[in-house]
Amino acid sequence: xxxxxxxxxxVRGFIADxxxxxxxxxxxxxxxxxxxRRLLDDYFEMDGYTLFYRAIExxxxxxxLIPIQNNQYNGRTPALPLYYWVNIKVQSAKWDRLAMMKLxxxxxxxxxxxxxxxxxxxxxxxxxxxYSFLQSSQERxxxxxxERSLELFGHEKFLLDGDSFPEGKGFLARIGVSEEQLKMVNxxxxxxxxxxxxxxxxxxxxxxxxxxxSFFHTSIKLLEANQxxxxxxxxxxxxxxxxxxxxxxxxRMFPANNYLFYYAGDLDAAGYGIISRLIEKYPECCIxxxxxxxRKMLECIEQRNDQKQGQSQNLKYRDxxxxxxxxxxxxxxMQLWQENKRIAQEVLTIETWRRWV
Numbered sequence: 567x568x569x570x571x572x573x574x575x576x577v578r579g580f581i582a583d584x585x586x587x588x589x590x591x592x593x594x595x596x597x598x599x600x601x602x603r604r605l606l607d608d609y610f611e612m613d614g615y616t617l618f619y620r621a622i623e624x625x626x627x628x629x630x631l632i633p634i635q636n637n638q639y640n641g642r643t644p645a646l647p648l649y650y651w652v653n654i655k656v657q658s659a660k661w662d663r664l665a666m667m668k669l670x671x672x673x674x675x676x677x678x679x680x681x682x683x684x685x686x687x688x689x690x691x692x693x694x695x696x697y698s699f700l701q702s703s704q705e706r707x708x709x710x711x712x713e714r715s716l717e718l719f720g721h722e723k724f725l726l727d728g729d730s731f732p733e734g735k736g737f738l739a740r741i742g743v744s745e746e747q748l749k750m751v752n753x754x755x756x757x758x759x760x761x762x763x764x765x766x767x768x769x770x771x772x773x774x775x776x777x778x779x780s781f782f783h784t785s786i787k788l789l790e791a792n793q794x795x796x797x798x799x800x801x802x803x804x805x806x807x808x809x810x811x812x813x814x815x816x817x818r819m820f821p822a823n824n825y826l827f828y829y830a831g832d833l834d835a836a837g838y839g840i841i842s843r844l845i846e847k848y849p850e851c852c853i854x855x856x857x858x859x860x861r862k863m864l865e866c867i868e869q870r871n872d873q874k875q876g877q878s879q880n881l882k883y884r885d886x887x888x889x890x891x892x893x894x895x896x897x898x899x900m901q902l903w904q905e906n907k908r909i910a911q912e913v914l915t916i917e918t919w920r921r922w923v
Contacts, residue, residue, distance in 0.1 A: 573617035574624065576602055581630060581652055588686065590632070590651040590732040595622065595640050615642060622646055629653055629681055634728075637839075637878035651732050654683055661685045669697050677740045684740065689733070692719060693741060699748065706749050714750035726752075754815030758803040760786050765799045767820060774798040774856060777806060777831030777840065781911045784919070793923055795858040796828050804831070810843055830856035833863055833899065834908030835879050838887040845886075855890050859914070862922060864898055866913040873906045 580598060584591050599618055603609045619642075625631040633647040640646045660682055666675050673693065678684050695718045699706075712722040719725070719734065728735035738744065745751065760782075761770070774796060776782050782803040788794035789801060802809070802816075829844065831837035845853050884903060888896045902908060 572606075573602070573612075573614060574621040576605060577618065577621040577625070581625060584652045585630075585655045586652075587655045588688070590653055592634070592729075592732075593650050593652055595646050595648055595650060599640075619644055619646060622650075626650075629683065637880055654686065661690055669693065672697055672700050672743075674742050677742075689737075692737060695719065696741065696743060696748075700743075703747065703749055708749045708751060711745065711750045711752045714748050718748075752814075754818065755808065755812040756815055757805065757809065757812040758782070760789070760801045762789055762799050770799040770820060770825070771823070772796055772798040772826045772828070773800045773802060773816075775802045775804045775809060775827060775829045776911065777804045777809075777829075777837060778911045779803060779805070781830070781914055784914060784916055787916055788919060793919065796826075796856065798828065804829070804840070807836070807840055810840065810847070813844060813848065825852065827851060827853040828856040828859075829853060830859040830911065832908060832911050833860065833902065834873055834910075835884065835903075836874070839878065839880055839883045842883040842886045855887065857890060860891075861895070862919075863909045863911065863913055864895060866909060866918065867898060867902070869913045870902060870905075870907040870909050873908050 577598070580601060584593060599615070602618060603614065606612075606614060622631060626633060630653050632651040632653060634649040634651060635647065636649070638648040640648050661678070666678075673696075678689075699718060711725055715725045715734075716722040719737075721731065724731045724734040725737065726735070738748075761767075774785065774794070776785055782801065785794055785801050789798065805812075829841045831840055841853070841855055888899055891899065
């Protein structure tokens with residue numbers, strides 16, 4: 567048996583031991599490789615990682631392994647996602663073809679033909695619930711995703727929480743049904759905001775979103791003292807990554823208008839990701855970094871500290887953020903990145919702000 571076959575056979579054996587007939591299992595790819603290395607004394611001599619990588623790619627192509635896309639990787643080259651779902655074992659019993667034909671006026675079953683491992687009793691029950699709903703959907707009211715999920719699938723988080731319900735997150739895509747057909751919407755979360763005194767909702771044009779609570783309160787003081795950059799009429803507390811879920815709530819609360827959104831967060835990998843994803847998700851909005859505020863933070867580079875543990879080092883988000891700055895500023899930002907350092911937004915206090923007033 568060749569070394570390629572040895573590695574792949576071992577990996578398949580590990581995966582087969584993990585597979586469950588009714589639910590997916592989550593694995594850490596580094597833990598899997600460590601098990602392999604313990605069994606093979608000549609793992610490094612045979613360039614074991616390259617063969618391990620090929621084996622994982624093969625299992626992914628076959629649908630046995632499903633990468634969890636959370637921007638966490640195994641730290642090796644070439645990189646693999648750190649976590650995978652181990653798909654359920656292929657069952658010998660398949661759905662009745664006549665029963666599938668009876669529901670074909672609403673659904674296309676092509677996905678299930680290509681991936682028979684999904685032809686489980688639980689999945690068929692979900693499809694039947696969906697079919698019954700669609701028969702009278704024109705008479706139903708629009709509700710939240712959580713409310714419809716509880717009604718149809720028994721839990722309010724079934725369609726949203728991929729960790730607790732790995733079979734739920736992609737269910738609608740598998741069966742080819744949209745959220746609109748289910749008459750449900752994913753409501754944005756409310757957020758904390760502050761409107762400048764004397765202003766009304768109709769006066770709002772410039773909006774400043776800040777990542778952290780301390781600077782939110784500092785910004786309010788600066789705004790009321792007419793010392794805050796951009797002179798926004800509204801300040802929103804982004805609360806870290808929560809703003810990515812809550813930003814859509816803005817358009818339920820405030821009237822349609824050509825708003826200018828400025829975002830200010832920490833100078834670190836997480837902060838770069840937040841604003842980059844906001845710009846990607848809402849291309850119709852004018853969202854840009856609050857450069858004047860970030861430049862003040864760069865002047866406090868002596869107060870840099872270590873990057874938070876577990877932050878995803880996404881190069882695409884980093885480069886997208888850096889391109890807003892001058893070449894000199896980009897060099898400073900790259901220095902922080904290479905040193906694995908960050909500048910927290912909390913360097914901007916009422917006291918430090920005085921140097922620019």
